[in-house]
Amino acid sequence: MKTMIPAWLGKPRLDPVLLILLVVIMGFGLLVLYSASGQDMAMVKRQAVRLGFGLLVMLGISQVPPRILRIWTPWLYAAGIALLLATWILGVGRGTQRWLDLGVLRFQPSEIMKLAVPMMVAWYLHHRVLPPAWKSVLVTLGILAVPAFLIARQPDLGTALLVAASGIFTLYLAGLRWRVLFGFVGLATAAAPVLWLVMKEYQRNRVRTFLNPEADPLGHGWNIIQSKVAVGSGGLTGKGWLNGTQSNLEFIPERHTDFILAVLSEEFGLVGVTLLLVAYMLLIGRGLYIASVARYTASRLLAGALSLTLFVYVLVNGAMVAGILPVVGVPLPLISYGGTSAVTLLAGFGMMMSIYGHRKFIR
Amino acid sequence: MIRRSSGRAIKDEQSEQRLFKRRAWSGFVLIALLLLVLLSRYVWLQIFAFDSFATRSESNRVSVRPIAPNRGIIYDRRGRIIAENRPAYRLEIVPENVPGKTEGLEALLDAVAGMIELNADHRKSFHQARRNYHVFKSIPVKFNLSEEEVARFVVNRHRFRGADVVPYLARHYPYGELLTHVLGYTGRLDADDIASVDEGNYRGTRTIGKIGIEQFREQDLHGTTGIEKVETNASGRVLNVLERQDAIPGVDLVLSIDVAVQRAAWDALGDRPGAVVAIDPVDGSVIAMVSKPAYDPNAFVHGIGQQAYREILNAPGRPLFNRALKGGYEPGSTLKPFVGLAGLELGLVTPSTRVFSNGEFYIEGYSRPYRDWKDRGHGSVDIKDALEQSVNTYFYQLAMDLGIDRMHQYLSQFGFGEVTGVDASGEGKGILPSRAWKRTAHEEPWYPGETVIAGIGQGFNVVTPIQLANAVAALVNGGQRFEPRLVHATKQAGDERAEPVKAPVAKQVPVENPDNWQVILDGMDRVVNGRRGTAKGISVDAPYRMAGKTGTAQVYQLAEDKDQVDTDVAKHLRDHALFVAFAPVEAPRIAVAVIVEHGGAGSTFASPVARATMDAWLDQEIGWRSQP
Known part of the structure; x- marks a missing residue:
């Protein structure tokens, strides 16, 4: 392997365990996408190119020492905030202001925050005594609340929650006391009615539908019901690849993006779902291992937070498809069609690889 | 890395790392538990509720459609056709497929009226019929559309979700009033008619003999309805015929009338x-x-x-x-x-x-x-x-x-x-x-x-x-x-000679x-x-x-x-x-x-x-x- 890498790049920092797991999951994803897209090879190719680009980004970032990453962290965070403010003013998109059009490139600044927030929190706590004191906790909350608020008002509640969660996870891994943690949970529960008032009508409808999908089976309840039918009819071993009737006959909405897990469940059954969850579990476990062997506080917290955030993606998406959480726009990581989220995720894995690959040099 | 932190403790790398490991472990266990909860939901859906969902997915996919038989043709004693089936088009609406309840239907009717002339009678009878049909059944709005109407509609079809122009065979009497009192006529099947026939055999049928030979020999002329099991997608389009049992056309009649x-x-x-x-x-x-x-x-x-x-009812000489x-x-x-x-x-x-x-x-x-x-x-x-x-x-x-x-x-x-x-x-x-x-x-x-x-x-x-x-x-x-x-x-379909x-x-x-x-x-x-x-x-x-x-x-x-x-x-x-x-x-x-x-x-x-x-x-x- 060494001979294949140009000398100036130095030692490759790719973690083979993470890489294999990622490739397996992404390969499986492309397979499901081929079926979910109605056997549209062009779509699969587009996605493969995006994933390939994501892997290059990962490779690039893995070569950057954590120290450099730490130096850039405040700037990245500031740039993210600036871009979010820019979308507020200049944003384009389907009735919501998520996208920033830079002429050649259209992207969601909120994606940057998925990385920038845990990085920033880790950067901040790096210099603090852990478990964090009250003042540190409050500052941390400020770091994550500002972008979360800006994203929530786009409105993109799903991403806002993910961004906030990544910050909270960093605090948790930093040793935030359990009772404070449970206090937050209690506070969040109490704040739910307030959240309801802040929500847009379509978001409220999603929650209403979630609570009682059969009330309007042809309207808002349709997605949830058809998704459940797809999952349930998959059975133990599934209907077989390309044989999912719910997906091929277009009963599943958003079947190549947010609801791709319904297609997977229908065609590969409980066996497929279990294997996928195990793969994610291994990925998260590997991430946490990498974090626990990191030498620096910031690296540790960042790698751990990114792993836990991945879990939130999986849990929220899986629960939504199975009808136990409201429909929120959270993709299934590395499998749902779409470029930005995959590239962000792979960039995060690049950081983990960098942390793992540079652990001995730091000593 | 030792740094003073607001007066309290000194940063202790060792204990922080231990703290982190504990947290990572308990986090991992929590994650595993939550994923197990998620998995158990999938187990419930895919194992315990499988039968119910499999049935629902199948009924989503497959719909059974009746195939109406072609009505028997009537000849005179010399072999002249005196009652035949001619291709025609009708406008149909499936209320379920029309976005936006009653207002949506009205809007659709208004839009379609630009292509196909609809009078108050058509609208009234459509709304009446709507009460007696399931929302997913298509309801005829107007029959016997002109060629121009069909052409205008088809070009703009995409604009009319839930409405469609459907071909059918319509009864035609080439000799008009000359044979009315012999043949009678077919008319729209109504609730009273359904009570008098085998409903199963009339699922695809829209007309029935109302009077004359058409009524008297209804059973022979009607034929046997066929069945088609089709695969439809979410918008109801037929993608595939899974199984088909052809309809048996009605018996042809040769009348002794010359x-x-x-x-x-x-x-x-x-x-x-x-x-x-x-x-x-x-x-x-x-x-x-x-x-x-x-x-x-x-x-x-x-x-x-x-x-x-x-007008016919009150015409002099009582033509009826x-x-x-x-x-x-x-x-x-x-x-x-x-x-x-x-x-x-x-x-x-x-x-x-x-x-x-x-x-x-x-x-x-x-x-x-x-x-x-x-x-x-x-x-x-x-x-x-x-x-x-x-x-x-x-x-x-x-x-x-x-x-x-x-x-x-x-x-x-x-x-x-x-x-x-x-x-x-x-x-x-x-x-x-x-x-x-x-x-x-x-x-x-x-x-x-x-x-x-x-x-x-x-x-x-x-x-x-x-x-x-x-x-x-x-x-x-x-x-x-x-x-x-x-x-x-009488002549059964496929028979060479009349009986x-x-x-x-x-x-x-x-x-x-x-x-x-x-x-x-x-x-x-x-x-x-x-x-x-x-x-x-x-x-x-x-x-x-x-x-x-x-x-x-x-x-x-x-x-x-x-x-x-x-x-x-x-x-x-x-x-x-x-x-x-x-x-x-x-x-x-x-x-x-x-x-x-x-x-x-x-x-x-x-x-x-x-x-x-x-x-x-x-x-x-x-x-x-x-x-x-």
Whole structure:
């Protein structure tokens, strides 16, 4: 392997365990996408190119020492905030202001925050005594609340929650006391009615539908019901690849993006779902291992937070498809069609690889 | 890395790392537990609720559609198509597929109205139908769209979600009103119709025979509905046929009606209301059955509007009324041959018995005169003379000798007073009076004077045109009376040959002496060919020999709807003209009954109609025109 890498790049920092797991999951994803897209090879190719680009980004970032990453962290965070403010003013998109059009490139600044927030929190706590004191906790909350608020008002509640969660996870891994943690949970529960008032009508409808999908089976309840039918009819071993009737006959909405897990469940059954969850579990476990062997506080917290955030993606998406959480726009990581989220995720894995690959040099 | 932190502790890398490891571990365990919860949800959905969801996914995917059979085609006796199925288009809406409940439907109707003309009737009946259909069923809005309407719609189809133009086969009657009273028509299947048929077999059917042969032979014509299991996607488009059981088309019918003969009778009637029934005495098949006026059945096929229906209903001459089957007329002198035969066969008179007619007839002890149509009378006449000149006195006397009950008994053998049993619905029975009948119907005793006029077919006697024609057919066929048949043959789909339908024999009138029968036929022969015949001259130039009997019916109310007729009749007090006939005399192949309402005496308007009918039939049947 060494001979294949140009000398100036130095030692490759790719973690083979993470890489294999990622490739397996992404390969499986492309397979499901081929079926979910109605056997549209062009779509699969587009996605493969995006994933390939994501892997290059990962490779690039893995070569950057954590120290450099730490130096850039405040700037990245500031740039993210600036871009979010820019979308507020200049944003384009389907009735919501998520996208920033830079002429050649259209992207969601909120994606940057998925990385920038845990990085920033880790950067901040790096210099603090852990478990964090009250003042540190409050500052941390400020770091994550500002972008979360800006994203929530786009409105993109799903991403806002993910961004906030990544910050909270960093605090948790930093040793935030359990009772404070449970206090937050209690506070969040109490704040739910307030959240309801802040929500847009379509978001409220999603929650209403979630609570009682059969009330309007042809309207808002349709997605949830058809998704459940797809999952349930998959059975133990599934209907077989390309044989999912719910997906091929277009009963599943958003079947190549947010609801791709319904297609997977229908065609590969409980066996497929279990294997996928195990793969994610291994990925998260590997991430946490990498974090626990990191030498620096910031690296540790960042790698751990990114792993836990991945879990939130999986849990929220899986629960939504199975009808136990409201429909929120959270993709299934590395499998749902779409470029930005995959590239962000792979960039995060690049950081983990960098942390793992540079652990001995730091000593 | 040691740094002061707001006065409290010093950063301790070792303990921080231990803290992190603890947190990472408990985090991992928590994650594992939550993912297990998630997985258990999938286990529940995919293992425990599998059956229910598998069923739902299957019913999502597969829908069963009925395939309506093609309705049987109807031919005339010479193979002319008289009822066929033509391709047409209708506009349909599936309410479920229309976005936005009732307002959405209104908006859709408004939008479609730009392409396809929709009036208030269409909208009203659509909204009515909507209440009786499931939301996922398609509801017809307008039938028989024009080609321009179809073209305009198809180009803009994408704009009309939930609406579509659907091809179908529509019944068409090429001869229009000429055959209405024979064929009837098909109309939209309504709730009452569904109650009377096997609903399962009508799932794909939208029309049903409402009247006439279409109604009477509905079961044969309809056929058997097929089934198609199809795979549909979420928007209901059919992607795939999984299983198909073809529909079995309805049976084709060959009617005994000859359109050429029907046309000849129709034309000969001219503008006058009336009826013509022609029967082949040899097999009881109905050659022509005309009731005039009529109406265009094609107007009913696509659902006639209320206004158009009211116009037909209230048109002069009542075109909806089938005179040939239901019209009740006083037979008048057309009954005389049967009364005469009763006298001969029951031995009350012989062929040489003579009666003197001086113009008036009296019942002993009564002062009321019963008149002949000739002021001074016809002198001494035998039975043949009496038929030739239609001498009332002869039959007054004979009727008195027979008595009403014997007359009733004998004439009933020819089918008077009961339905003929023709294969059509709604036939009238007429009236053949008797003492018993009068007691029941009028709660009055019988008076002798009523017997006298019954002898010349007046008074209580009522016949239908088909009854009269069938009685003549039996008379010329040695007493063999068939149940007349409109359906001559049936042809199952795929069969090469048609299966003939034989008319069953209703009654064999007992024959005491065949000579008696011949005497009556001779008398009828003299009506047409005798020196003093009441229909003398109508057979001029006919290369076949015909015989007949004229009749005049005093204006009598029709069986139905008395008020209507009374006002109608008040303007035209002229009597109805009747004529019965058969030909060729030597071997009769046609028996005809003609009634021309307000046509005066039978010979004037009715006999030429019979002549025209016979000409048309015998020309084809025995080719008389080509013979020298």
